[in-house]
Amino acid sequence: MTSIGTGYDLSNSVFSPDGRNFQVEYAVKAVENGGTAVGIKCKDGVVLALEKLVTSKLLKPGANKRIATVDRNIGIVSSGLLPDGRHFVSRARDEASQWRGLYKAPIPTSSLADRMGSYAQAYTLYSSVRPFGVTAIIAGWDSEAELPVDGQVGSGPGVGSGGKKGGSKYGGPHLYMIEPSGLYWGYYGAATGKGRQIAKSELEKLNLSEGNLSLEEGVKEAARIIYVAHDDNKDKEFELELTWISSLNGPTKGRHEEVPKELKEEAERLAKKSLEGDDDDEDEDKMEE
Amino acid sequence: MFRNNYDNDSVTFSPQGRIFQVEYAQEAVKQGSVVVGIVSKTHAVLAAIKRNAEELSSYQKKIIPIDSHYGVALAGLASDARVLSNFMKQQSLASRLTYDRAIPLSEITLRIADRAQTNTQQYGKRPYGVGLLIAGVDAKGPHLFEFQPSGVTQEMVACGIGARSQMARTYLERNLDEFESCSREDLIKHALRALKESLSQDKELTVDNTSVGVGGIGENFTLFEGQDLAEWLETTFENREGQDEDEDAMETES
Amino acid sequence: MNHLPQAWGRPRDDVYGAYDHSHFQTAGPIQHTQSPIVTGTSVIAAKFKDGVVIAADNLASYGSLARFTDVKRLRKFNDQVVVGFGGDVSDMQYLDRLLNSLDVRENYSSSDTPMNAKNLHTYLAKVMYKRRSDFNPLWNHLLIAGLDADEKPFLASADLLGTTFTSPTLATGFGAHLAQPILRRSLPDESSVQNVTKEEAVELVKECMKVLFYRDARSMDKYSIAVISKGGVELREDEKLENQSWAFAERIRGYGTQTV
Numbered sequence: 001m002t003s004i005g006t007g008y009d010l011s012n013s014v015f016s017p018d019g020r021n022f023q024v025e026y027a028v029k030a031v032e033n034g035g036t037a038v039g040i041k042c043k044d045g046v047v048l049a050l051e052k053l054v055t056s057k058l059l060k061p062g063a064n065k066r067i068a069t070v071d072r073n074i075g076i077v078s079s080g081l082l083p084d085g086r087h088f089v090s091r092a093r094d095e096a097s098q099w100r101g102l103y104k105a106p107i108p109t110s111s112l113a114d115r116m117g118s119y120a121q122a123y124t125l126y127s128s129v130r131p132f133g134v135t136a137i138i139a140g141w142d143s144e145a146e147l148p149v150d151g152q153v154g155s156g157p158g159v160g161s162g163g164k165k166g167g168s169k170y171g172g173p174h175l176y177m178i179e180p181s182g183l184y185w186g187y188y189g190a191a192t193g194k195g196r197q198i199a200k201s202e203l204e205k206l207n208l209s210e211g212n213l214s215l216e217e218g219v220k221e222a223a224r225i226i227y228v229a230h231d232d233n234k235d236k237e238f239e240l241e242l243t244w245i246s247s248l249n250g251p252t253k254g255r256h257e258e259v260p261k262e263l264k265e266e267a268e269r270l271a272k273k274s275l276e277g278d279d280d281d282e283d284e285d286k287m288e289e
Numbered sequence: 290m291f292r293n294n295y296d297n298d299s300v301t302f303s304p305q306g307r308i309f310q311v312e313y314a315q316e317a318v319k320q321g322s323v324v325v326g327i328v329s330k331t332h333a334v335l336a337a338i339k340r341n342a343e344e345l346s347s348y349q350k351k352i353i354p355i356d357s358h359y360g361v362a363l364a365g366l367a368s369d370a371r372v373l374s375n376f377m378k379q380q381s382l383a384s385r386l387t388y389d390r391a392i393p394l395s396e397i398t399l400r401i402a403d404r405a406q407t408n409t410q411q412y413g414k415r416p417y418g419v420g421l422l423i424a425g426v427d428a429k430g431p432h433l434f435e436f437q438p439s440g441v442t443q444e445m446v447a448c449g450i451g452a453r454s455q456m457a458r459t460y461l462e463r464n465l466d467e468f469e470s471c472s473r474e475d476l477i478k479h480a481l482r483a484l485k486e487s488l489s490q491d492k493e494l495t496v497d498n499t500s501v502g503v504g505g506i507g508e509n510f511t512l513f514e515g516q517d518l519a520e521w522l523e524t525t526f527e528n529r530e531g532q533d534e535d536e537d538a539m540e541t542e543s
Numbered sequence: 544m545n546h547l548p549q550a551w552g553r554p555r556d557d558v559y560g561a562y563d564h565s566h567f568q569t570a571g572p573i574q575h576t577q578s579p580i581v582t583g584t585s586v587i588a589a590k591f592k593d594g595v596v597i598a599a600d601n602l603a604s605y606g607s608l609a610r611f612t613d614v615k616r617l618r619k620f621n622d623q624v625v626v627g628f629g630g631d632v633s634d635m636q637y638l639d640r641l642l643n644s645l646d647v648r649e650n651y652s653s654s655d656t657p658m659n660a661k662n663l664h665t666y667l668a669k670v671m672y673k674r675r676s677d678f679n680p681l682w683n684h685l686l687i688a689g690l691d692a693d694e695k696p697f698l699a700s701a702d703l704l705g706t707t708f709t710s711p712t713l714a715t716g717f718g719a720h721l722a723q724p725i726l727r728r729s730l731p732d733e734s735s736v737q738n739v740t741k742e743e744a745v746e747l748v749k750e751c752m753k754v755l756f757y758r759d760a761r762s763m764d765k766y767s768i769a770v771i772s773k774g775g776v777e778l779r780e781d782e783k784l785e786n787q788s789w790a791f792a793e794r795i796r797g798y799g800t801q802t803v
Contacts, residue, residue, distance in 0.1 A: 004304055004575055010294055011301070022304075029306030057462050060433075063444040064602040069651050083406035083440030089404060089514075093643065093651070097644055104640075128412040130300040130308075151636035258653065388658070395652065428656040428692075497791035 009204040010041035011190030023131060024124050027080075027180035030133035035238065036195035036229045039137040040177040041188050045215035045258075048077045049222035051195065051230055054237040065258075066244045071096040071106050074128045074140035075243050075256040080180075081133035088136055092116055093105035104150040109140030109174035113184055121182025131180045138178065141245040141254050144171035164248035169182060175247070195229025202228055215246055219259055223267035224274055236250050240268060300412045311409050312417060314438035317418035321364030323451035323487040324351060324361035326422040326433045327461065327480050329471040332505040333431040336361040338451075338488065339498050348531045352502040352508045356381035357509045358474035359425020362504045364451030365438075366418035373401050373417065398434040399443045406440035418452045425504040449483060456486040473505060480524045485526070494522055576678035579631035581605050583616045584761045585718030586627035586686045587751050590696040590736045591744035592709045594772030595688040597625055597698075600756070601780070602763035609763065617767045619776050620646060624660045624689035626667070629715040630703065631682035636683060641670065649733035660689030660697040660771075664707070669801045672705025677787050679703070696736065698769075711736050714751070717759040718754050722751035740771060753784050757799045759792070762797045 003009040016022060035051040048067050050240030061197050067077045068089040076092055078085035095115045099107035116138065177190040180271060189203035202225045206213060213221070226240055243257040246252040251260075259267070295301050296309030303309060324337040337351035349367060353374045354360040355523070377397055384392035401421075407456035408414040421436040435448045447468055449457035460483045471479065480501070485494055492498075496518050504510035512520075545556065553562055581603050588597035603611035616628045618639055626642065628635040645666070649658055664687040680703040691697040699709040702708050711733055712726035729739060729747050739747075748768065756762050764784040772776045 007294075009304065023302055026302035026304055026306050029304070030302065031306070033306065056458075057465060058445050058447050060444045060446050063654070070654075071647055072650065081401060081439075083409065085404050086399070086440070087404060087410070093440065093648075097647065100640075100644065100647075123410075130302060130410055133302070133306065133308075151640045153615055153632060153636060153639075156612050179385065385671050387666055388662045390658075390662050393656075 012123075012130050013125050013127050019141060021124060021181075022154065024181045026225065027133050028135075029133040031192060032084045032194065032196075034081075034134075034193045036193040036199055036226060037077045037079045037135075037137055037189040038199050038203070038222050038225050038229075039077070039175050039177070040188065040203070040206070040213070040218045041139075041173050042215045042218035043211050045141060045218070045220045045244055045252070046075075046173045046175055047215065047218040048075050048137060048139050048243045049083060049195070049226050050077050050241040052239040052241055053235050054239060061239070065241065067241050068107055069256045070082060070112065070138075070140075071100070072255050073106060073143065074109055074138065075245060076136055076138050077241075077243075078134040078136040080135060084133045085136065088116065088132055088134055091119055092138075095119075098159070099123075100150055101142045105147065106143070108142050108207070109138065109176070112184075113138050113174075113176035113178065114185075117178050117182050117184040119143065120175045120178055124181060133180065134180045135180065137190050138174075138176045140174045140256070141247060142171040142174060143248060143254055144169070145248055153258050162211035167177040172247075191225075191229075195226075195231065198229040199225050201272075213242060215250060216263070218246060219263060220267045221268055222289065223264070227268075227275055228272040237248065242246075242267065298412060299409045299416055300367075300506045304333040308409060314348070314416035315420075316455075318365040318420035318438065318450055319378055319452060321366075321451045322333055322349070322351065322452045323362050323449060323455075323484060324362035324455050325421055325447070325461070325480050325483045325487075326424045326435075326445070326447040327447040327455075327468050327471075327476055327483075328431045328433045328445075329476050330469055330474075332430065332471075332473050332476050332503065332508075333359075333433055334476045334480045335360065335422055335424050335483045335500075336477070337362050337500040338484060339500055340495075341377060341498075342414065348498060349497050352500045352512055354502065354510050354512050355397075356385070356391065356425075358427060359394055359423060360512065361398075361509045362422045362424070362500075362502065364420045364454075369417045369419040370421065373404075373419070373421065375384070375497065376404065377401060378444060387388075387458055391427055393429065394423060394432040394434060395444070397436065398423050399435060401436060402440045402442040405438060409440060410485075422448055422450065422507075424502065425510050426506055430506065431504070453487040453489070457483040460486045473503065474521075477501060477503065477521055481521060481525045496522065514530070547716070575677075576631075576682060579634070579682040581610060581632040582761070583614065583629055583632055584759055585714055585716040585722065585755055586629045586684070586716045586779065587714040587722045587726065587748060587755070588627065588686045588688050588698055588712065588727055589730055589739075589744050590698050591739040591741050592737050593696070593741060594690065595625075595629050595696050595698050596741070596744045596748045596770050597686060597688040598752050598766055598768040599627050599629070600658050600752065600763045600766040601664040602765075604761045607760070609761075612763060612765065615767060615780050617769050617778060617780070618642065618752075619769070619778055620663055621690075622647075622775045623657065623694075623771060624661070624663050624687065625763060625771055625776055625778065626681055627686040627688065627715075629686075633757040634683050636776070638667070638670070638683065638685075651690075655665055658686055659692050661691040663678065663689070663700065664689055664697070664699045668701040668705060668707045671701045671703060675703060675705045686713050686715060688769070690773070717762075718751070721755055722760055725751050725754060741772065745770065749784075753787065756784055756787075 003022040007235050012023040032041035035053045038049045070092045076131045096107045104209035178184040186206035212265045245256045248254040292514045295303040299310040322338040326335045337349050339348035341348045352362045353509045381392045408416050416438040423434040433445050436442050445463040501513040586599040599616040603614040605715045611738040686700050690699050700713050709731040714722040756764050767780040
C-alpha cells in the first residue's frame with residue numbers, strides 16, 4: 001500500500017490499515033540523507049567516526065564538532081537533522097546527570113541506550129510532536145574498576161563502596177544504535193547515514209564479533225570506512241571527525257575524547273592510501289582484461 | 290490554499306523526510322535585507338543594510354549589541370530577533386553574574402539553537418522567522434556563528450544572509466584567504482564591499498542605510514552608525530569608483 | 544469517648560487528661576538546619592609567588608567524637624582549582640556532587656577554556672548566598688585556591704552566610720584565630736606574596752597545621768595538602784605531622800588533674 005494520498009501519512013501516531021506509522025518512516029528518510037556515521041566496538045574500547053560534509057567554503061575548518069560527550073565516558077554521534085541530534089544529546093545528558101543524582105554513579109551505557117530508546121519512542125506516540133529525524137549511535141565504556149562514589153569523602157567500609165563483589169568482571173565497551181522509531185539494538189559495528197550500505201559491508205569484513213580488533217586498529221578502520229563510504233561524485237569535500245573511549249588503563253582513561261591529532265592524521269593517511277590502492281587494483285584488472 | 294498536504298505545520302515530515310514549515314521559515318530570512326560578518330585573527334565584524342519603510346520613517350535596526358563582548362546581526366522577522374536577543378542578553382548577564390565569566394559564543398549560540406529546535410518539533414509552535422549572525426570575542430578569540438530558523442548553527446570564517454546575499458557570499462569566498470591576517474580597518478572594508486555586492490544596481494551604501502558592528506581582542510563590541518561610518522564608506526569605495534571611471538574611459542576610447 | 548477524626552490515635556482524655564498541644568507542634572515557622580552535625584575543622588591556605596598552598600586535616604568529628612579519620616576535605620576541581628571545605632561534612636558532599644556535575648558539563652566541549660578559581664569562587668559564593676537567603680544554609684566555610692584568568696595566584700573564601708573574602712592568607716574555623724596570625728607574619732600583605740617561594744609556603748602551612756593540632760581538640764595529625772601552580776595540582780591526601788613536640792604542654796596549668 002502506498003503512503004501518499006491516503007491521508008494516513010499526514011499525522012504522527014496514526015496507523016495505516018496495514019499497520020504502519022508513515023511519519024516514522026519519513027523521519028528515517030531524513031536520516032538517509034545525512035553524512036555517514038560509524039561506530040566500532042573493539043576489545044579495549046569503542047570508536048566513533050563521522051563524515052562531515054563541507055556545505056560551504058565559508059565554514060571554519062575544524063570547528064563545528066558533532067560527536068558529543070555525555071557524562072564523561074559516553075559519546076553520541078547522529079546522522080540526519082542536526083538540530084534534532086542536539087536535542088537528543090541534550091536529553092541524554094540530562095538522563096546521565098539525573099542518574100548520577102539518584103545513584104551517585106555514572107549511568108551504564110546500556111541504561112542510557114534504554115532510556116533514550118524510550119525517549120525517541122515517545123515522540124512517535126503523539127500527534128502533537130514529530131519523531132526524531134536522526135539515527136543515533138551511542139558508544140560508551142563502563143568502568144571496569146570501582147569508581148569513587150560521587151561525594152565520597154573517605155575510603156568507606158572495607159567490603160567495597162559500590163557494592164561490587166571482588167573477582168567478577170565488570171564494565172567494558174558498549175555500542176548501541178537508536179532509530180527514529182525508538183528501536184535500538186546493540187552492535188559490534190554500526191553505521192548510519194548516506195553511506196551506510198557500503199559502511200556496513202566493510203564492517204562485516206572486520207569479523208568484529210570475534211573481539212580481536214584493538215582500539216587503535218579500530219580507529220584506522222573507522223577512518224578507512226568513512227573514506228570508502230564517501231561518495232566522490234555527489235559530495236566533493238568532507239571533514240572526518242573521530243572520537244574514542246578506551247579502558248581505564250588505555251589512552252583515554254575511560255573518557256570519551258577526540259582522537260589525538262597524530263593518530264587521526266595517520267589514520268587518514270592510511271585511509272587515503274587504501275583508496276588509491278583500490279584504484280590501482282581496478283586499473284590492473286582492466287589491464288589484464 | 291496549501292502547496293501540498295505536508296506543509297501545514299512543523300510536526301509533519303514529507304515523504305522525502307523534509308519539514309516544509311521549517312523550509313518556509315528559511316525563506317523569511319531571505320526576505321530580510323542583507324547582513325554580512327567576517328572574522329580575522331583579532332577581530333569580528335558585522336555589517337548590515339538597513340531598510341526604511343518610507344522616505345521619512347526611521348531605519349530598521351539590524352545589529353544588536355548583546356553583551357560587551359559580542360553582538361548579533363539579523364535578517365528576517367525583527368520581532369523574532371528581539372525575542373532571541375532578549376534571551377541572549379539574559380543568558381549573558383547570568384553567566385557574568387554566576388561565574389564572573391563572559392559567556393562563550395559557542396555556548397550562547399547553542400542555547401538559542403536548542404530553543405529554535407523545540408519550535409520545529411512541537412505542534413502549535415512555529416519556527417523562528419529570522420537568521421542571525423553572532424559575532425564577537427570570547428576567551429578563545431574572535432568568532433562568527435550563523436544561526437538558522439531550523440536550529441542549525443555553524444561557526445564560519447565569513448558569512449552573509451538575507452536578500453541577494455549570494456552575491457556577498459561569492460565576494461567573501463573569493464577573498465577568503467585574506468581575512469585571517471586582515472587588520473581591523475581592512476576587515477571592515479571587506480565587509481562593506483561584500484555588502485555592496487548584494488545591493489541592487491540603483492542603490493548605494495550611505496551613512497543612513499548602513500550599520501557596522503566591530504568587536505576585537507581588547508576591544509568591546511561597538512555599533513557604528515551615521516557619521517561614524519562616513520570615513521569608512523569614503524575610503525572603501527573611492528578606489529572602486531576610480532576604477533569604474535577608468536573602465537568607462539576605456540570603453541569610450543574603444 | 545471522642546470518636547471524631549481529629550482525636551484518632553490520640554491518648555484518651557479521660558485517662559491521660561487533656562492533650563497538651565505544645566508537645567507536638569505542627570504549626571509554626573518552617574525550620575531548616577540549625578547546626579552542623581558531622582564536622583571538619585580548620586582549612587588554611589597561603590599564596591606564594593607562583594601559586595597557592597592549601598591544607599586541611601583528614602578528620603570528621605561527630606560532636607567531640609573523632610568519628611571518621613580518612614576524610615578528604617580538599618577537592619581538586621580541575622588542573623587549576625582546589626576547594627577546601629570546613630564545617631558540615633554532608634553539606635560538603637552535596638557541594639562536591641554539585642561541583643562534579645558542573646565539571647561534567649564543563650567538559651562537554653573540550654574547546655572551551657576551563658573554569659578558573661575566580662569563576663568557581665563566584666559560583667560557590669552565589670550558591671552559599673542563595674541558600675542562606677532561603678534560610679537553609681549549607682553549613683560550610685570554603686576556601687577556593689588556584690589560579691585566576693591571568694594565571695595569577697587566587698585565594699578567596701565563601702562561608703555559610705554567603706560572605707566572601709580574599710587575602711594572601713586565609714584560614715577557617717579555629718585556624719582563623721590560631722593560624723592566621725602566624726601566616727600573616729610571613730605574608731602581611733599582597734606585595735609580600737612575591738617574596739615567598741613554594742617551599743617556604745609549604746613549610747609555613749605545615750607549621751600552622753602543627754600548631755592547630757596542638758591547640759584544636761577537634762583536629763588530627765593526619766592531613767591533606769595541595770599546591771596549585773601553573774604546573775597543575777599536587778595533592779597529597781595522606782600526610783602525617785612530623786617533628787611533633789609536646790614539651791609546651793608541660794607548662795600548661797589550670798585544668799585536668801593538676802593541683803598546682
